[in-house]
Amino acid sequence: MLFNSLEFFATFFCVVLLYYMIPRRTQWGYLLAVSYLYYLQTSSQYAILLLFSTVVTWGAARWLECHKKGRKSCLTVCIVMHIGILVFFKYSQWLLDSVQAVSNRLSWGIVMPEFTLLAPVGISFYIFKVVGYMIDVYRGKISAERNLGKYALFVSFFPQIVSGPIERSYNFLPQMEKGHYFNYDTVKNGFLIFLWGLLKKIVIADRLALLVDQVFNNVAEYNTPAYIIAMLFFAMQIYFDFAGYSDMAIGVAEMLGIATVKNFDRPYFAKSVGEFWRRWHMSLSTWFRDYLYIPLGGNRVSKTRWAMNTMIVFLASGLWHGSNWTFFVWGALHGIYQVIGKFTRKGKDKVLEIIRLKKESQFYGILATGITFVLVTYAWMFFRANTIHDALWITKSLIVWDFAGFDVWSLGMGKQDFIFSIVLIIGWFVIEAVQGKVYLRTWLQERCLPIRWGIYLLIMFTCIMFGIYGDLAASSFIYFQF
Amino acid sequence: MKCRNVLRAISFIIVFCILFLTCENIFFNKNQLTPVWEKVQRGEEIDILIMGNSHAYTSLDAAVLSQAAGLDVELLGSPSQYMEQTLENLKVVLNYQSPKYIILEINALYGDNKEKMQGESRGFQLQNSDGIENYCYKFQSVVNTYKPVDVLTAMFQLVRPVNMWTRWEKFSERKDYIKDANGFRGTGSFAVLSIEMQEFQDAYQSKYFEGKKTELTDYNEAAFRDFLNLAQKNNIEVWIYKAPTTRTAYAGYTCAVEEICRDYENVAYIDDMHMVAADIGLTGGDWYDSGHLSRSGAGKVTQYYGQLMAERFGRTADFASAFAYQTETVAENPDGTYSYAMKNYSKDCLYQFKMYVDGILQDVQEYSEKNVYECEYDIRINQNCQIYCSMIPGRDADLGDNSASRIYLSFMKQNECVIE
Missing domain, CATH: 2.60.40 (Immunoglobulin-like)
Structure with a gap:
């Protein structure tokens, strides 16, 4: 059941209604039941795995808190077990295929087994949640949760289970200690955030997908300008898709009175790739920072070691997104960007000094943002391409330009939709630019009732009238596959 | 919660609903079914009602049959309609009309039911209730013919199609587009090989004459029997009609339908156009696809069926000026x-x-x-x-x-x- 389906709207309305009607001390239990029902409905055969992971990490965390000896071994076993589960479900077939491909090329004559295994929905997200929780308990940053039910709710909380954000236990669990009263403003705000996310998803992201899918699924049929447009559109599509989903998840949680972590902060306004990662999928970036990058040594190591650590983190991040070499290259590219950025910093500063361009100037800001956007967009191309071969084909076409016979209207999107998409993207970036200075929700709350209602209704009817509904079923989210 | 907030929330919902219904009416997408529903609901007398799915509305031109029978004939058919929908349509019609005859195209009996509707057909099937103006009747029909999850989508077009906004440009002209076609929808030509058609025809006829019936599904048989009972209760004579196809062998089903119809006094005719395809003169070019007739095929079938109707009502059918197809x-x-x-x-x-x-x-x-x-x-x-x-x-x-x-x-x- 997707957030952008009528089925979800109707069910969630009933869930919220009942949530505020039942005694407050039972609210967490009710949410746990709803979360498991939601998961059963989405991925019924793997609910047992979710339960297993929950019980094991809850028990292990409790054990860690009570014992002084063998703590490291316990943590290691737990982490290896969970990463093993993730690798088994998500990467085993890909690894076998890769070995088979190498074997075929080198004529080793090895025949690897083939099996079809559907990865459990949201496995990448909840495994990271529980691993983070274990490490936090081990480090003594938090106490182990005593109540298995509340911990199970943290792991399976339905707005986050499928596509994040990857919540931290110290943000979530304290909110379960007390019940939640119905608060008109909280529910209203949650609804508005949800609506905002819905707009991003069905009006913008799904519209852009029409062109992106057509070009990336038929790479050989197009040439340079088509690839450039498709790359730009995909950079926007993935942002609006995932940011839209995150907003919906945050909005749904807020309607239940639960505050969740922010996941995006206008990433395409970043002036460097490093800054981009502080603004994009923040819950994942901070997870890698806290549980991988810092344990590897962080910044406090030699430059060579730092470069290696950075590459490890970004390669892991790439593979986390999917079992395909395209994701691996995407992660590697971001790692290389970071390493080159650091190693050329002094030279870059010197050049800026010679041409007397200050880093604080507006021109530098625009230039840096533009360059960052181009780098990130190029990397997204690997993320979206179906195969490495397709990505290399596009790269070649970007070097040796070919404009012959280009027809912008043959890219799978009608004239109206194309122009409308451009208007939407520009409009949205104007809004985000303004949002950097003025917090829109606060601005909106200060307006008089007719203006507020007018804007609410405008958003709702934009979703209804301008939304792409696919073949009458809600389109799924890109990040669901992870 | 403060009383003021409750009032605000209720007022907002009311404003939203008013705007929603306004947009629903402005952007309402008419199809060939809409004028028929309008006519049904205006209470204008309809003598003969043709019911069924796409096989009905692509094979019989109701306007031509009107001339042949000297009575008002309308066709209430929607794409991929299943028997439960046909039954519900009849219930709604009976609130406004007392047709004397119903021509029931029976391909609707071989399809899905509400539990099975999915995929491409789902989009078409949701159109069935679009023309029902009375929201009470519409809701009743929708609840009985769709799964709960589809109720909202079936009730309102606005939450259904892609890019509703693009209708703006058509809006000014659209009024002129829909003319009174009595529910018929002509389609273009696609050639089926004559040899393929003949092979199918032979296979169909031999199977038909063997009389081996294929059982209808329980839900289709139940809906069919309910339909015939309802018609009988309202003194409506039902004519069973089977449009020709070139692929799926429905001969076994047709035998099953015949057997069920023997239990009812109000079923007057069973006309299987497969059996007379040669008499009708259907050729390979008379098809839109393997299952549906094109305009020219519809012309031939309509002419044949019109002749039967003219005889039934003691008239001389003159089609020379009535129609000519593309x-x-x-x-x-x-x-x-x-x-x-x-x-x-x-x-x-x-x-x-x-x-x-x-x-x-x-x-x-x-x-x-x-x-x-x-x-x-x-x-x-x-x-x-x-x-x-x-x-x-x-x-x-x-x-x-x-x-x-x-x-x-x-x-x-x-x-x-x-x-x-």
Whole structure:
């Protein structure tokens, strides 16, 4: 059941209604039941795995808190077990295929087994949640949760289970200690955030997908300008898709009175790739920072070691997104960007000094943002391409330009939709630019009732009238596959 | 919660609902079914009602049958309609009308039911209740024919189609598009090999004469029996009609239908057009696809069925001036190009012609009463290019360029052989 389906709207309305009607001390239990029902409905055969992971990490965390000896071994076993589960479900077939491909090329004559295994929905997200929780308990940053039910709710909380954000236990669990009263403003705000996310998803992201899918699924049929447009559109599509989903998840949680972590902060306004990662999928970036990058040594190591650590983190991040070499290259590219950025910093500063361009100037800001956007967009191309071969084909076409016979209207999107998409993207970036200075929700709350209602209704009817509904079923989210 | 907040929330919902219903009415997408529902609900007397799914509305031109029978004939058919929907449609109709006869096209009996509707058909099936104006009747019909999850989508078009906003540009002209077609929807031609058609025909007939019935599914049989009971209760004579197809062998089902009908006194005729395909004169070019007739096929079947109806009502059927279906002529010019002419005769229609080559629009003409389109195109440019002309009569206009009204040029395949 997707957030952008009528089925979800109707069910969630009933869930919220009942949530505020039942005694407050039972609210967490009710949410746990709803979360498991939601998961059963989405991925019924793997609910047992979710339960297993929950019980094991809850028990292990409790054990860690009570014992002084063998703590490291316990943590290691737990982490290896969970990463093993993730690798088994998500990467085993890909690894076998890769070995088979190498074997075929080198004529080793090895025949690897083939099996079809559907990865459990949201496995990448909840495994990271529980691993983070274990490490936090081990480090003594938090106490182990005593109540298995509340911990199970943290792991399976339905707005986050499928596509994040990857919540931290110290943000979530304290909110379960007390019940939640119905608060008109909280529910209203949650609804508005949800609506905002819905707009991003069905009006913008799904519209852009029409062109992106057509070009990336038929790479050989197009040439340079088509690839450039498709790359730009995909950079926007993935942002609006995932940011839209995150907003919906945050909005749904807020309607239940639960505050969740922010996941995006206008990433395409970043002036460097490093800054981009502080603004994009923040819950994942901070997870890698806290549980991988810092344990590897962080910044406090030699430059060579730092470069290696950075590459490890970004390669892991790439593979986390999917079992395909395209994701691996995407992660590697971001790692290389970071390493080159650091190693050329002094030279870059010197050049800026010679041409007397200050880093604080507006021109530098625009230039840096533009360059960052181009780098990130190029990397997204690997993320979206179906195969490495397709990505290399596009790269070649970007070097040796070919404009012959280009027809912008043959890219799978009608004239109206194309122009409308451009208007939407520009409009949205104007809004985000303004949002950097003025917090829109606060601005909106200060307006008089007719203006507020007018804007609410405008958003709702934009979703209804301008939304792409696919073949009458809600389109799924890109990040669901992870 | 403060009382003021409750009032605010309620007021907001009311404003939203008013705006929603306004938009629903403004952007309401009419199809060939809509004028029939309108007529039914205006209470204008309808003598004969044809019911069923796409096989009904692509095979019988109700306007022509009206002339043949001297009675008012309307066709209430919607795409991929299943028997439960047909039953619910009859219930709604009976709130406004007392038809004397119902012609029931029985392909609806072989399809899905509400539990199974999914995929591509789902979008079509949701259109069935669109024309019902009374929200109480509509809700009742929708609840009985769709799963709970589809109720909202079936009730309101606004939460259904893609890009509702693009209707703005059509809005001003749309009123003129929909003419009174009595529910018939003509489709373009697609050639089925005559030998294939004959093989199917022979197989169908032999199976039919063997009389081996194929059991209907429980839900379809129950809905069918309810339909016949309801008709009997309202003194309606039911004529069972089976439109011809060229693929799926439904002979076993037709036998099962015949057996069920023996339990009912109000079932007067069972006309299986498969059995008389040769008499009707159907050829390979009379099809839109393997299951549905094109305009020319519909013309032949309508003429045949109209003759039967005229006899039934003691009239002399004269179809000479009543209708003539689309004609296409292709002539090779001395310079090697081809001239193509398409002519369409129908009732009170505006026409728009579009010419495509390889999916790209080459020529478009405004809607007008001119019913002949002539063009010359040098097809030697590319032997394999896809050339087709689309003729959109007013009645089909809202279906858009990708609709069933595409007509593939019959000379396309010949080219590949003739021209080097």
